Amino acid sequence: MSLSRRVLLAIPLLAGCAGQPGTANPASSSDVPPSPTPSLTEADHSMAIASSASSPAPTAGTVTRNEVIARYGHIRPSTWGLDVPGVTTMLPTSDRVIALTFDACGGPHGSGYDQELISFLRRHEVPATLFLNSRWLDANPQVFRDLAADPLFEIANHGTRHRPLSVSGQSAYGITGTHDVGEVFDEIDGNRGRLSAFLGHPPRFFRSGTAHCDDVAARIAADLGEHIVNFDVNADAGATFTPDQVARAVLTARPGSIVIGHMNHPSGGTARGDRQRDTPAGGLRLPLRPPIRIHRLRRNLSRVGDPCHQPNPPEPALRVSRACASSGSAG
Numbered sequence: 001m002s003l004s005r006r007v008l009l010a011i012p013l014l015a016g017c018a019g020q021p022g023t024a025n026p027a028s029s030s031d032v033p034p035s036p037t038p039s040l041t042e043a044d045h046s047m048a049i050a051s052s053a054s055s056p057a058p059t060a061g062t063v064t065r066n067e068v069i070a071r072y073g074h075i076r077p078s079t080w081g082l083d084v085p086g087v088t089t090m091l092p093t094s095d096r097v098i099a100l101t102f103d104a105c106g107g108p109h110g111s112g113y114d115q116e117l118i119s120f121l122r123r124h125e126v127p128a129t130l131f132l133n134s135r136w137l138d139a140n141p142q143v144f145r146d147l148a149a150d151p152l153f154e155i156a157n158h159g160t161r162h163r164p165l166s167v168s169g170q171s172a173y174g175i176t177g178t179h180d181v182g183e184v185f186d187e188i189d190g191n192r193g194r195l196s197a198f199l200g201h202p203p204r205f206f207r208s209g210t211a212h213c214d215d216v217a218a219r220i221a222a223d224l225g226e227h228i229v230n231f232d233v234n235a236d237a238g239a240t241f242t243p244d245q246v247a248r249a250v251l252t253a254r255p256g257s258i259v260i261g262h263m264n265h266p267s268g269g270t271a272r273g274d275r276q277r278d279t280p281a282g283g284l285r286l287p288l289r290p291p292i293r294i295h296r297l298r299r300n301l302s303r304v305g306d307p308c309h310q311p312n313p314p315e316p317a318l319r320v321s322r323a324c325a326s327s328g329s330a331g
Contacts, residue, residue, distance in 0.1 A: 063223050065185045071223070072167065072181045077214035080170050086218030087228045091256040091300040097293045098253050099300070100128040101231065102263040103207065105162050106135025113143050114266040122152060129229075129297045131158035131207045134191040136264060148199055154296040155199060157226060160190035162209030165217040165228075172212035184217045188224050205229045205297055211260075229297055231260040239265040258297075 063071070083089050091099055102117070104110075110133075121128055130153050137144050147153050164170060164177030165184055171177060178184045188206055196202045206226040208217075213228060221228050233253050236246050239262040246261075253259060 068185045069181050077216045080214045084215045089230045089232045098257045102261050103131045104136040104264040106133040110264050111139035112264050112266045114263045127296045129154040131156045133158040133162045134160045156205040157203040164210045165208035165213035167216045172210040231258040233257050233259040235261040
């Protein structure tokens with residue numbers, strides 16, 4: 001598949017995902033019921049840890065909770081929002097590269113699974129970084145195992161309770177954030193431990209609930225070995241955009257853009273978009289001339305300036321077509 005064709009297909013994919021309220025603003029309503037899949041159990045964790053016994057990985061950060069409190073408990077934050085010091089919103093490259101990221105937020109109205117979206121990514125070999133919340137893991141344990149085993153996807157940390165990351169109780173979209181340094185540690189490290197046990201290595205990237213954080217929280221995340229990554233292109237506004245709005249938003253992408261969408265709202269019009277996107281007339285082109293490459297975050301953020309403390313896990317071989325492999329489009 002050619003690079004231009006691959007990205008052409010990805011745009012209506014995002015457009016098809018819009019249409020239902022999402023959990024970037026968890027107060028929004030949604031008709032997506034929680035998944036009936038049973039929760040992860042202690043036995044699941046034991047099996048996962050045993051399966052990775054040959055190459056054990058840490059399930060905690062490089063510092064303890066008490067050490068983090070001692071280090072940052074007296075520091076007041078100076079910035080709050082989506083783009084603060086220590087947070088990446090674009091890939092550090094001028095190459096014609098973008099990254100697709102999808103959040104799975106969990107909770108009563110956010111534990112669905114957009115299987116059609118994921119199937120589309122697989123069918124067209126489009127790599128993506130998936131930010132998964134602990135509540136979503138509870139609702140979708142087998143789906144998570146399936147996603148984690150697929151080298152096309154990179155798994156990242158979307159927090160434990162899906163809270164804005166604040167050392168002072170700041171709010172976003174009416175959702176109260178973590179109240180202090182200790183709660184910031186818990187929000188990051190709780191889900192970090194769960195993901196580490198199943199993946200065999202700690203996740204490299206973190207995105208908080210609502211994507212809001214302060215500068216002190218960003219420093220804490222870095223001490224735990226996680227790089228906070230947000231976005232410069234909001235594709236679906238928490239799955240509240242219409243398909244047309246999504247298409248217009250994605251058309252603003254430029255070299256280095258990080259695009260955010262949601263994979264936890266299967267009623268968001270994906271099937272409608274899927275019927276269109278497999279035909280040449282159903283796509284919208286990014287305002288970039290080919291070749292356009294779609295990377296996972298670690299492909300670019302493992303370079304100079306990456307604040308992550310953990311070594312980059314080996315890059316698995318991708319199941320890419322000969323045309324894509326020869327052009328270097330999958331990463």
